[in-house]
Amino acid sequence: MSSTASRNVILVAALLGVLLATLITTYGLPMLLAPELYVLAKFTFIKKTFANDWGTVGTDYGLTALMFTPAIYMLTRVPQSRFRDRSASLLLFYALSVLVGAISHQNFDTVSSMNTPTFRIMWSVCVGSVTAAGGYIGSIGSALAHMSNRSPRQRFKVVQVPRWWWVSYAIILTLMVFCGFFSMERPAADIFLAGITQTPPTVYLFLCLMSNDWGVGMEVFTAQIVLGVGAFLNAPLLPLYGILVRMGLSLGTVNTILHFWLAAAWGSQAYGCLVFSRHIELFEANLLGDQKKMLLEVPVKKNGKGGKNGTAKKEMKNEAEETRKSTRSRTRSTSTAKSKSRSNSRSRSKSKSKA
Template sequence: DNIHWSDEDGSIAALGNQLKAATLFYLGYNHKHKQNNIMCSPSETITPVKVSDCETNYDSSASWTTTLKYVLSAAFLSVSVLEFSLWFPFVLPGLTSAAAKTYIPAFFVYDDEHTKFDNTPWTYNTDYLLTTVMSILAIQCILARSDNDQKNQRSLRLRLYSASLLICYAISTLAGAWAHQHFLSVESLNTSRFRMFWFVCVGNVSFASCYMGLIGREVQRHFGVSGAMHMGPWWFWPAYGCYMSLTCGLGYISFKRPACDIFIAGCTQFPTTFYCLAALGIRKWPQQNSKKVAVGKETSIELVSPMYRAIYYIGFISNAPLLPVYPILVQYTDMTLGGVNTFLHTWLLLAWGMQGISLVHLCKAVSNGERRV
């Protein structure tokens, strides 16, 4: 009656080990299968879903969420900055009365009582001078190359954006010069032809924010402190510039004195102006007495001269005083419109010229410098 089990050949132990391994394999597979089904679709339990599919769906959802966030941010910034620019001239201390007499909305409808538009040679000739200088600086930005194709490719976007900004200035002043020279009466200002020319003039100043923002991104990429400023998607500033140009074309940036349009359009540039200033400014620059680097081995950062950094800062910030200066000149001085315009164009020549000169220098630094580590 007593059954004696013998495992002299080890077959029973081997069978036990096989059963143990099979059990562990089944439990592990079943656990992983349930995890995949719960993660992807709790209602489907027959066909396992790959984890990579879940990751793809998650990445796509996150991408759409991020894009929507930037779209809403661009819309909010554009609308709020335009409203601020239309409001700001009227709240400057001591200038409320002058601004109210100067910034009278027109929506491209002009009259004999309030409209002032100068046609003297001093006005349009200084505009033509601005066109010439900006065009020369734009060409210099494009030509700020080196003998190294790889470095030239690295600097290409900064060179193109810088040249595009200066070309916006050139086109704006060219259209403005032509308008000042050929539209000689209030009746001519109320034509679609003048509206087209003046939209080109003011619209390019409005759209210049696009290239300022893109320049700020490139300056941050090549010279800024990594992670100090969020760059955002490349289309953010073009969307901002398009909105400002659209509102300009619709007449929201239109005043009885057409010159006022330029100053309000310039005011909308303040976010991109400070972006450009911060991109280059918030870093610790190498000291002149620091350890010398072999010639030809300098990084782009080490090739940026302190003098050109100062020119860059002054050039981008020096447009700001023009907004309060203009109503003071036309309301509280005896200067002629031609004299006022000549003074303002000279100011712009210095400010935009410094922007162009410093951007040429930065383009050369990227084209000739080594990539920073």
């Protein structure tokens, strides 16, 4: 088996293992925190547990604008790069989730309306956008790993997970959402299950983010910290949801509080991604500059007598000098050959004229 085939087998096995661990955590952890809130419904609802107040709807629309604005800014004002495209896509999926959520909260206000195919499709898009966003979180980490692993500023090495791995991860989980395996009696609980699936890609992104100092300046250092913190800022929402519901607060109040927290988390991620996207060209320039510097400063191995032959820079100069000498020699040889050819031609011409 070739090395590429072996690597792919390992990656597929890792994908299945991570998916299994993710699903165990997704279904197990909420049951430990608030089992009464996570009762499987598969889009068959008996009672109405879906908020329709303007606190919920308004904050959903606000989150849509908060995510849509930096995404469009990146796509129109920031130079194209792998990191920029994936970051903008992540924010657009966030925006899609809350936009569809707002429309759903605004229009499905009875149990009968919640049991329709339309609600199922709408809410599956809302929740599925969250699981799909996890794939983009991981692929952003892969983009960082691609740069970090080539940089001498690297703090530690991270595996560059291929994009297809994250695409597969996101597609499988999103299909499960559409099949109803994430559908609870309280639709809001679906979002928390989907959020748990973002844990593996978030951890990977954090490791890739911290694997390098990036060497650009204080703004990037700040963005690195903000993005790292913002990536995990969603985590407290899971226990907080159960606490707020048990306090007896209305669904609308609970949603509004959680949405403000979500704005801080997603806003931090948007800021970090935007700053990094703007500095990608500097990262690449620094990377190339550092590589050239390393090439010129790497010491050459000692020769047989124990003395040093010099640095790689001297070797490069010597090679260039030898190349120039060789070129001059070839030029002289060519000139000599041409001169001899002319002399022979003249001699033959004279012989013919005498004859």
